[in-house]
Amino acid sequence: MSAATPTVTGHDVAEIARTYRGSFLRDSIVVARRNLRRIARQPQIAVFVLIQPIMFVLLFRYIFGGAITIPGIPYVDFLMPGIIVQTLVFGAATTAIGVAEDLKSGIVDRFRALPMNRSAAMAGRVVSDQVLNLMSLVVMVVVGLLVGWRPTGTPAELALAFGVVVVFALSFSWIMAAIGLALKEPEAVQSAGFIWLFPLTFISNVFVPPSTMPPILQNFAENINPVSLVSNSARVLTTGAYLCGEDLCTDVSANVLGSLGWSIGIMVVFVPVTAWLWGRLGD
Amino acid sequence: MTAPAVEAHGLVKRFGETTALDGFDLEVPTGTVLGLLGPNGAGKTTAVHILTTLSRADEGTARVAGFDVATEGARIRSRIGLTGQFAAIDEHLTGRENLVMVAQLSGLPRDVARGRADDLLDRFGLSDAGGRAARGYSGGMRRRLDLAASLVTSPEVVFLDEPTTGLDPSSRFALWEVIREVVALGTSVLLTTQYLEEADELADDILVMNHGRGIAQGTAAELKDRVGGETIVVELSDPTALDRASDALRDIAGGELHTDPRNGRLSFPAKGDRARLAATVRALDDADLDLVDLGLRRPSLDDVFLELTGERAVADEAADDVAQPTGGRR
Ligand SMILES: Nc1ncnc2c1ncn2[C@@H]1O[C@H](COP(=O)(O)OP(=O)(O)OP(=O)(O)O)[C@@H](O)[C@H]1O
Ligand SMILES: [Mg+2]
Helix, strand or coil, rough: CCCCCECCCEEEEEHHHCCCCCCHHHHHHHHHHHHHHHHHHHHHHHHHHHHHHHHHHHHHHHHHHHHHHCCCCCCHHHHHHHHHHHHHHHHHHHHHHHHHHHHHHHHHHHHCCCCCCHHHHHHHHHHHHHHHHHHHHHHHHHHHHHHHCCCCHHHHHHHHHHHHHHHHHHHHHHHHHHHHHHHHHHHHHHHHCCCHHHHHHCCCCCCCCHHCCCHHHHHHHHHHHHHHHHHHHHHHHHHHHHHHCECCCHHHHHHHHHHHHHHHHHHHHHHHHHHHHHCCCCC | CCCCCCCEEEEEEEECEEEEEEEEEEEEECCCEEEEECCCCCCCCHHHHHHHHHHHCEEEEEEEEEEEEECCHHHHCCCCEEECCCCCCCCEEHHHEEEEHHHHCCCHHHHHHHHHHHHHHHHCCCCCCCEEEEEHCCCHHHHHHHHHHHCCCCEEEEEECCCCCCHHHHHHHHHHHHHHHHHCCCEEEEEEEEEEEHHHHHCEEEEEECCCCCEECCHHHHHHHHCCCEEEEEEEEHHHHHHHHHHHHHHHHHHCEECCCCCEEEEEHHHHHCCHHHHHHHHHCCCCCCEEEEEECCCCCHHHHHHHHHCCCHHHHHHHCCCCCCCCCC
């Protein structure tokens, strides 16, 4: 031990560091705050994240929407819950891009050589990215209301609808964190990291009821795709239970529990996968 | 006798077909600076990554600050500082925010982290820039901030991977000063560099590596001795007269004459014999050859490097405007 160990207001910094074993919560918050600062200082990111969904709403509301008829419900009421889910699922891609950029900038090597908790960097990233998601959620709701969306659910139902969607988006952020760690290069993420979201969100009930799709796609859209399940949950909760019984939904709780089940299942798989990839980054 | 700050035995690391480390050994005694010198692709960064727990060795063992890199990574990470080959700072944060973040992630409470960040900004001449985003920093400022970040916790062992690559001479000298201060505190340092001069300036001991292995170790003076003593160097004003000069000097040089047609230079060992210098002057005078320069030159670490690796050092290569044929990879 050298005699000249620096102290700050009486604290021996080397001694504090030597005994630090990382704290998941504390370190995640430090990283999340750093990411939020980055978002605030690059307003173009937020603009990009917000403009695309607005264009989608206008496109489907006014260009395609006129040609689509849903029995028993105005198309805009059918569309908005689904397009919110689609937007937040795509929003998760910012996590993969952010992770790859952090890898490229070298800051990940800095993190990995620190005594911080080994899962905190990814947790901080995923949590802070939900702030962008919440922003796009608010923008979507406002734009939806402007183009004639009239959700009829009770406040509790609306809150549950948004909650289900946000938890699902959170789970997709973990998938995207793993993809960012696996692909490593921002360019690779841009070109290969999230193209799979297009079939996932389009072969679903987000934009149209799957009943007119070819049988294989219809089966996927109705019975397999979690995006349909989550969209349906949001739709049922925002349009009011009275619409159940049409071909839109069967049972609110089955949809909601199914959606949460998917979200939790995804995280149970991808949180450890992410930690594993993080540990192997240097190999 | 305390344990060495860093010791590695038989490290092997493969990336697919490439063997980046091929039985690499190293020891940094506590409180000393070891300069790890090698050309591009020698395996310096790979070694640093394994020793800082960023990467795992395929074979071999290593201990840092007394702990095993394979099983006690957390203890090592809380005792080391790493300045990687490429600056690892957040461009969108200010200098101060970068340091506070690193300090907090090293366990310092927020107030202590802030105090420590201010101390370091002050010490590294970044106080004025501390409130600006790092994006706007010059190369030298980035390097200093990066170095400051690796010293936040006053670590026992510091790893510096090519800390001054890409800096202009004055920034490099400024950084050397900072590194000397760190060393003066008794910190053990492993420094990699391609600049022979840098290893000579900062390191107590130099380990030369190539192709994933150490090939020589010693002080700068010891390494220079391996190449032999002083050299007599003659530079002609008319490079085309090289052949005539070679004939004139052949007897004196005794079969060890090197010629360099690019700049009309001839060199041969002085063999500690000062009379050779006088004889050289006479021989050239008799042959009626004009000189630009004539002198005795001590071997540089460049010569050592060339001798040991068969490759010219990169710093030297960059300084030459004409490409040199090299023994292997660049
Ligand atoms: N992640 C990796 N994947 C594949 N090959 C790698 C990887 N990292 C290093 N290598 C290879 O291993 C060898 C050693 O690389 P390393 O970066 O350790 O050299 P270095 O001495 O630091 O070189 P430089 O002076 O250029 O930084 C090189 O041949 C390099 O191409
Ligand atoms: Mg390197």
